[in-house]
Amino acid sequence: MERTLFFSGNEAIAHGAVRAGAVFACGYPGTPSTEILETAARLEGIHAQWCVNEKVALETAVGASLAGRRAIVTMKHVGLNVAADPFMTLSLTGVNGGLVIVSADDPGMHSSQNEQDNRAYAKFAKVPMLEPSDSQEAYDFVAEAFALSEEFDTPVLLRSTTRLSHGRGQVIPRVSVVLEPRDYARDISKYVMVPQYARLRNRLVLERFQKLRARAEESSLNVLEAGTADVGIIAAGVAYTYAREAFPKAWFLKLGMSHPLPSRKVARLFQQVARVAVVEELDPFIEEQVRALGLPVVGKEALPADGELDQDIVFRALEPFLSRRPPRRRRPVFPPAPRLADTPQPAAGLPVRPPVLCPGCTHRSVFTALRRHKLAPMGDIGCYTLGALPPLLALDSCLCMGASIGMMAGFNKALGRKAAAAVIGDSTFFHSGVTPLIDAYYNEADGLVVVLDNRTTAMTGHQGHPGTGLRPDRSQGPTVDIKKLCEGIGVRCHTVDANDFGVLDAAIKAEVDAPGLGVVVALAPCVLMVREKAGEILVDDERCNLCGLCLDLGCPALAPAEGTVSVTDVCTGCGLCIEVCRRGALSYAGASGAGAEGAR
Ligand SMILES: Cc1ncc(C[n+]2csc(CCOP(=O)(O)OP(=O)(O)O)c2C)c(N)n1
Incomplete structure (x- = not known):
């Protein structure tokens, strides 16, 4: 006989994650989500860690996913606001190992500052959402969520609410999922979300959404349950259990995968019964979508739009509506697949000018040095993101501001070695790089963080930040020393x-x-703030064999010429090309001997 367990929804999610082959769990505490991670920490086969906040937790889980492992990240509903920046772009990059984000909502605000309905985030990010209605489903749906995540290359939201998270129920354990860890392969068009790649990924997201819609129609998670009464109810999560108890004879469309909505299954329910109600806590999330199909439904005019429901509230609210004369039936109007914008074509005859780092930009030196090591460089947002593009190809990821350090930490934790580094600008470091560094220290993550301190927020036009102390009126304020800050945390x-x-x-x-x-x-200060040229660079055409080592720096001042390279007027004389040339073909004018070091 199968062993039956008695789990809270939160315990069930943690056990379900282990059963589904997740090896990495992280999160930030918050009622009603907290016990998921606390339970995971007691289980074998999964590493569990608290992170410094939900944004860092999600970025760390993304790092573990990128390393090819299944990862789960937990938070209360307001936590997803904190993690919204990586979350929204993660929808575009997709995942490597499956990635499940648990949002535990708190209708009734038992322990929260608001009662926002996080189902809106699934719609916002165009990602699938599963809503278990009891502990068994909480356990089972985790594996379903991971499978969907990998099949559709998307993060999956698993939404719980307080009653599910803290209520207890029977759970029959299932056979563990057997998985091969996925390999990590660099793929900048997937993981580096600069506009040229993000536009392409965005289209894939829109296409993925159509496929997810089709899946929602077929999925066994969305069940049309026959009844004997002439009424139907659409419900998901714990609201389903209340409605089931209140109206045992009704037909039901039980949505385990509540986003995207299976419109055709909804229409089928309407074919069976005279009147349909949607039973859901908080916002009319499903109701509005059903109304948009042109189908008459009872919803928030009867049921409260705030607080929790229970079977009595549902019964008393719906009984008068469901026993009334049915409205005139209408034919559903299904949402059409959206048109995609025409791909912009470059004007004929104009050369393609991809964005490049400025000549003399010192970010280039860091990339040149980093490329010598076999570390996956997790990137961030700033001018330096351009280092991801050819010919440098020196960054593997760009998710959102401040993501690099958490992703590095998660990647290295998941693989158990220093396999990734993080590259972050000085302004970005102050924006959201300090918290993941504290986190990496606290969680004893391995890794190398390179802060590209060009003494400004260059990308947006040279604004000040706490490192420079410069105010918008260009007056000088107090400064924060990055080295002291790191050492204050305890990091070398x-x-x-x-x-x-x-x-x-x-x-x-x-x-x-x-x-x-x-x-x-x-x-080194941004080269655009240093007006003086460091020296004139000469090319010895006899020595140059056009091997391309200097051209690989992607410096706009260097161009291939006939059998040699030429140095153009935009050269700042930084001399990095002299450093990388193996034949001593480049040198400063006036320096003695070919390839001699000049005044840098
Ligand atoms: C959440 C968010 N806020 C603001 C921006 C705009 N932004 C992009 S990069 C950046 C800062 C870049 O400065 P820094 O890290 O110093 O790198 P640099 O450009 O100087 O190399 C800003 C403000 C953004 N992409 N995301």
């Missing part, structure tokens, strides 16, 4: 001159080889 930190390639290269190498977590601050 070295500041090096990003113009001195040898020193920078050595510092990065030392940190790659060192155990644990370390930060290298690559310091």
